Amino acid sequence: MSEKIPPFVVVIPARYASTRLPGKPLASIAGESMIRRVARRAAQAGAAQVVVAVDDIRVADELRGCGGDVLVCMTGEHHASGSDRIAESADHFGWPDDTIVVNLQGDEPFAPVAGIRAVVSALAASDAPMATLATSIDSVEELFDPNVVKVVQAEDGRALYFSRAPVPWPRDAFAATRDRLPEDVGFLRHIGIYAYRAGFLRRFAALPRTPLERIEALEQLRALEHGYAIAVRVSPEPFPPGIDTAADLARAEAWVAANPSA
16 A cells, blocks of 8 residues: 555445345355455555445344444435445535545455555546546457446546447447457446545435436446546556356356455
8 A cells, every 4th residue: 555545435335136136245255245345345445434335234234243444324225326325325424525435336346455545546636526447358258248338538538438338439440350359449348436525426416317327327427428527547456347147256256266365
């Protein structure tokens, strides 16, 4: 943790009723629940507070015994997105508007500590009200996978668009073949971690949902459609993919077997 960054809090939205993997926060990975793994990563990153925003008492019960570093906030079941759940947590704890809040997804049990700190640094170094991370896409399969969210950046590093579709679309290269990625295009996978100040978070959660947000099912598009900038930084360390399905869970088990210190 050599880079000095401002103090920050981490909120982990944990929705029990996942459609693709019911009970996801409690899913076991090598004998430890996913939500405990995520909370531990947040604490290791140096967060002043780690809050798990839950909608089900079973998740709250699972977090008992995690220690004083991990707090639980019971939030409403009506929220449409994780950011809405985090905004309720910010109000619950009464954080001042300038508090840096990191939204760490509850399905990122292998989020690197350096990545969590990098998104805080990205926000602190930018005048954008919101920051996130990305990493390179290295295979055609990943590019064309709709579960992998892609991001396109402007010259200044800010996000132009997020999509489940393969963007940008190299017209000439893909007209010739789609069996491999063209070497001169830097495709980026969006990593679902965000940093914002509590004041903007409250404002963002109050904004009406937007057409593109609904079409792509990507809440960050709400910020872009309302004219707010999002700073994007390439993660200093790889983020293993998040866990959305039973197949992802099986891959996570295999990954832990190969990386026992994870």
